[in-house]
Amino acid sequence: xxxxxxxxxxxVNVQAEIKPVSSKEFYLSVIxxxxxxxxxxxxxxxxxxxxxxxxxxxxxxxxxxxxxxELSTTTGCDSACLPLNYTTFYNxxxxxxxxxxxxxxxxxxxxxxxxxxxxRLEMIVLLAPPEFSKVNHPKELTDAISGExxxxxxxxxxxxxxxxxxxxxLYNQQTIExxxxxxx
Numbered sequence: 715x716x717x718x719x720x721x722x723x724x725x726v727n728v729q730a731e732i733k734p735v736s737s738k739e740f741y742l743s744v745i746x747x748x749x750x751x752x753x754x755x756x757x758x759x760x761x762x763x764x765x766x767x768x769x770x771x772x773x774x775x776x777x778x779x780x781x782x783x784e785l786s787t788t789t790g791c792d793s794a795c796l797p798l799n800y801t802t803f804y805n806x807x808x809x810x811x812x813x814x815x816x817x818x819x820x821x822x823x824x825x826x827x828x829x830x831x832x833x834r835l836e837m838i839v840l841l842a843p844p845e846f847s848k849v850n851h852p853k854e855l856t857d858a859i860s861g862e863x864x865x866x867x868x869x870x871x872x873x874x875x876x877x878x879x880x881x882x883x884l885y886n887q888q889t890i891e892x893x894x895x896x897x898x
Contacts, residue, residue: 741772744803744812745780748772756892760884761787769892778806783889791852791877796820798878802839802886808893810839810886821874822861831872838879839886843870846884852877 742748752771758764770782781804788797800815813836819827827835845867849855855867855876863876871879 740801740814740816741770741782741803744814745772745782745805747774748779749774751782754896756889758888760881760888766885769889780805780811781808781889781893783885785885787881787885795877796824798881800882802882802889804889804893808890808897810836810890812836813839813882819875819878821872821878823874825874827872827875831875835872835875835879835882838870838872839883841870842883842887845870846880849880852880855880 738751741751750773752773754769754771755767756769758766760766766783766785766787768784770784772779772782783802783804785802786797786799788795798815798819799817800813800819802810803812803814805811813832819832819835821827821831855871856863863871863873867876
């Protein structure tokens with residue numbers, strides 16, 4: 715009985731120390747000094763079930779500080795890939811500044827992306843490789859038999875995460891276009 719009580723006390727103490735980060739704290743880690751968020755409806759022409767239809771606009775008083783888009787999607791293929799849950803951040807000019815994932819993004823065989831993978835993914839998003847415009851379906855990035863990324867795409871994707879890279883790129887480009895429409 716004493717062991718059960720000790721385990722219960724330890725469990726309660728561990729849970730008390732785990733404090734989930736609020737959305738505002740999470741957003742403030744990238745876009746500094748905002749005090750208000752406005753929600754705007756935007757289209758989601760990428761997902762089969764368009765659920766990514768919200769763009770957050772961050773303000774400090776009346777000053778525009780940036781844009782935030784929470785995304786929950788698939789990689790676009792019908793394989794066993796885990797969903798992509800992440801947030802993209804844009805400055806007041808509508809330029810991409812960061813990508814963060816609370817749950818973590820994964821690669822082939824559900825291996826977690828490393829900090830280097832995230833850095834590479836952000837660089838790819840910034841560069842917006844024109845080769846992606848020629849891809850009609852994520853599976854066109856990989857060999858149909860081995861599943862390996864085709865050589866012509868290896869330099870523009872995160873290794874072992876071609877599908878995820880393409881999907882993040884597509885949403886980034888679509889978000890930038892929506893922000894441009896707002897600025898007109």
